[in-house]
Amino acid sequence: MSDRKYQFSWDLLGDISLGRPNLGPTTRLEVYRLMQGTFRDVLEQRYGTEKADEIFYESGKLAGQHFYKNVLGDISDYVQLIRSLQESLETMGIGILRVEQSDLENGFFVFSVEEDLDCSGLPELNYEICTYDEGFIAGLLENFTGKNFRVKEVDCWCTGDRTCRFEANVEKK
Amino acid sequence: MAFDSQKESLSIKIDKLREAIDGNNPEEVNTYAYQVFTDALAMTGDKSPMEMAVKAVYDVILQKQVKDQEIPGIVSSDKNFNKLREDIGSICEFMLALANGDLSQRLATKGYLAGVLKMFQSHLRNLTWQTQMVSRGDFTQRVHFMGEFAKSFNLMVEQLDQARKAQAESEEKYRLLAITDPLTGLPNxxxxxxxxxxxxxxxxxxxxxxxxxxxxxxxxxxxxxxxxxxxxxxxxxxxxxxxxxxxxxxxxxxxxxxxxxxxxxxxxxxxxxxxxxxxxxxxxxxxxxxxxxxxxxxxxxxxxxxxxxxxxxxxxxxxxxxxxxxxxxxxxxxxxxxxxxxxxxxxxxx
The missing domain is CATH 3.30.70.270 (Reverse transcriptase/Diguanylate cyclase domain)
Structure with missing residues (x-):
């Protein structure tokens, strides 16, 4: 699409201290989930489940890429990346990230996220729901390694698990 | 209860079951059908279906191996029971692997019990990763979960870090002594x-x-x-x-x-x-x-x-x-x- 109206940039998050001098930068989690849940509903109605998931994944990936550039900065050390990411995610109330496995050489990672922004506390639904998180992690890893990653949530609060677990595999060319 | 009185009680319930069927009353049909079934089994000395089901579930949960013939047919033919038996079997295998230190197992079973165990596995796997990081020289690793164990782990890493720094300082001191003239401080x-x-x-x-x-x-x-x-x-x-x-x-x-x-x-x-x-x-x-x-x-x-x-x-x-x-x-x-x-x-x- 050449003539775009909504291309995202970090500036579009706005000057929150200027715009919300009294309410500040935080809001209730229900509001975030309300927006995500209704988006998912309408997208599914209009484009079908698979396409709705794709859109969520791609959006999460775009968010991960911007988050990496604007929040984490230029980090070349993997341990430093994990530490900065853990601190940022916790400070911003996104979740508690832990590493279960990391193989930089072969491009394989297992992460777990507790108290996840998207799903922790949701009713059991018999399907994994953190599609946006999958994309988010893929976006971060791609920016850090320069390689394409496919991320899949294998355990989720919504399937009765207490921890969301993500497996990331580098995409073979 | 004497056999005759059991027989009489059963006849009354059978009559009531007939009446419920004739009267198209599903709730009563259900109630009297269960009572007739239970009483009939009791007359032959068997336990009630509920007792048999509970015992079978107990056996499956608490015993390592339950033979098929030990489970009454009325229970073993139930598909929900069999699904439960399968899930419990998977959970037991997963727990055994955890107890043996094998953190690589996958548990396909969903739900709270399996979820809690997977959370425990996740913590242990994270702890393993953090220990690997410490062994590679990253002494900034800290554990903020797993209670008393976390305190001990953090204390151990802090002490390792202090010992490493002390050793590095000592090595540097001896290195300098080995290359410096003690009287002038110039290189030897x-x-x-x-x-x-x-x-x-x-x-x-x-x-x-x-x-x-x-x-x-x-x-x-x-x-x-x-x-x-x-x-x-x-x-x-x-x-x-x-x-x-x-x-x-x-x-x-x-x-x-x-x-x-x-x-x-x-x-x-x-x-x-x-x-x-x-x-x-x-x-x-x-x-x-x-x-x-x-x-x-x-x-x-x-x-x-x-x-x-x-x-x-x-x-x-x-x-x-x-x-x-x-x-x-x-x-x-x-x-x-x-x-x-x-x-x-x-x-x-x-």
Missing amino acids: RRHFFDVATAEFTRARRYEKPLSIIMTDIDHFKKINDNHGHQIGDLVIQLVAERLKKALRETDVSGRYGGEEFVALLPETSVRDAQAVAERVRESIENIGIDADGSLINITSSFGVSEYDGANYKHQTIEEVIDDADKALYKAKNDGRNRVVVFNGSTTMKS
């Missing part, structure tokens, strides 16, 4: 050669000049004999200090022998090195030591040589130092307290 002869050799190699590779200054304190034996070793040591320290003060950070100096010092000046022509040596000579000449009321004047003789970088006259740093030593020898022979520059194998000038 061996360390000077190590650094000088590296500088010489660099000068040859990039065809850059370097100069060597050698100096030897004049009449040092007399000072020692007349005023004692304490004054002798003080003289050595003062000369080393003046030499070091006159050099740049990139220059290398060292204590070469008893009262002999050496300095290497990278990317420095012999003329510039001569000027440096002259400044040091003057500086030493101005030292006056009060020893029991008598003033001791100190002088030192200097020899300077150069590797010019453009030709390959010198093959080793030892050869350049040897030239400076020859010049120093000439300075001593020419009356001491002077700087002599090596200028060819036989010709020297002061």
Whole structure:
């Protein structure tokens, strides 16, 4: 699409201290989930489940890429990346990230996220729901390694698990 | 209850079941059907279906292996029971793997119980990763979950970190002791050669000049004999200090022998090195030591040589130092307290 109206940039998050001098930068989690849940509903109605998931994944990936550039900065050390990411995610109330496995050489990672922004506390639904998180992690890893990653949530609060677990595999060319 | 009264009670319930069926009352059909079924089994001495089901579930959960024939047919033919039995079997296998330290197992079963176990597995896997990071030298790893274990882990990593730092400090201390002359703080002869050799190699590779200054304190034996070793040591320290003060950070100096010092000046022509040596000579000449009321004047003789970088006259740093030593020898022979520059194998000038 050449003539775009909504291309995202970090500036579009706005000057929150200027715009919300009294309410500040935080809001209730229900509001975030309300927006995500209704988006998912309408997208599914209009484009079908698979396409709705794709859109969520791609959006999460775009968010991960911007988050990496604007929040984490230029980090070349993997341990430093994990530490900065853990601190940022916790400070911003996104979740508690832990590493279960990391193989930089072969491009394989297992992460777990507790108290996840998207799903922790949701009713059991018999399907994994953190599609946006999958994309988010893929976006971060791609920016850090320069390689394409496919991320899949294998355990989720919504399937009765207490921890969301993500497996990331580098995409073979 | 006697068999006859059981029979009578069962007949009444059968009648009521018929009435419920005839009256199209599903709730009563359900109730009386269950009662008829239970009473009929009781008459033959069997347990109720509920009792049998509960016992079967207990057996499946609490026993390692339950044989098919041990489960009553009425229970084992139920698909929900079989799904439960399968899930419990998977959970048991997963728990056994966890107990044996195998953290690689996958548990397909969903739900709270499986979820809690997977959370435990996730914590152990994260802990394993953190331990691996510590073993690779990352002592910033801390665990903020798993209660008392986390406290112990964090304490262990902190103590490892402290021990590592103490060891590094100790190693650095001994390394410095091994390469430093304890009296002057200058590099010792061996360390000077190590650094000088590296500088010489660099000068040859990039065809850059370097100069060597050698100096030897004049009449040092007399000072020692007349005023004692304490004054002798003080003289050595003062000369080393003046030499070091006159050099740049990139220059290398060292204590070469008893009262002999050496300095290497990278990317420095012999003329510039001569000027440096002259400044040091003057500086030493101005030292006056009060020893029991008598003033001791100190002088030192200097020899300077150069590797010019453009030709390959010198093959080793030892050869350049040897030239400076020859010049120093000439300075001593020419009356001491002077700087002599090596200028060819036989010709020297002061």
